[in-house]
Amino acid sequence: DIVMTQSPLSLPVTPGEPASISCRSSQGLLHSNGYNYFDWYLQKPGQPPQLLIYWGSNRASGVSDRFSGSGSGTDFTLKISRVEAEDVGVYYCMQALQTPITFGQGTRLEIK
């Protein structure tokens, strides 16, 4: 199985400040078609996860441009340019290059 490791696991952030979350996979996630099969999700309190970023760097429809994804292979980063109160929740990375599909442990973002 591909193991996904996120850091940090807890992220207190002051509103208006930037934030960054890292995710490392135990195997490369680059498909032969040139895409990294790697996604970021945000789970707000009491809600199902929502897609933020797919293929490592593509924002999903309706996602604020404050969110950006980067990375390739085994190392990926999610950046929030200016954190807002509505960004609170748990962020998960996920790989779908091979089954079993696996998720990271989650990073809990809270407002200071």
Add this chain to the structure above:
Amino acid sequence: QITLKESGLTLMKPTQTLTLTCTFSGFSLSTSGVGVGWIRQPPGKALEWLGIIYWDDERRYSPSLKSRLTITKDTSKNQVVLTMTNMDPVDTATYYCAHKVTGMPFDYWGQGTLVTVSS
């Protein structure tokens, strides 16, 4: 507009068999590349992928749960059914179904249903 909704018994006793139905709209499971996956989340814990079924009836399961899981589809009813045998208290979790296309992420999720296993 794509929507999914999970339904089924939410309180179970150990050793019983769980049956959850995902009823969806806005897409067809007979369309090439389309799939419906199941993901669960124990209270306060991370997401765990259980399995997925695709338009061509290809099924993939989590190796750790494969012996207990069955996923089937009824294309005419726009439903996918998850069956998990021999339920245990550690299987207490919110169970989600989600839409996926081959090579793409889980882009639409149901609201989830909390299944509690207790004697």
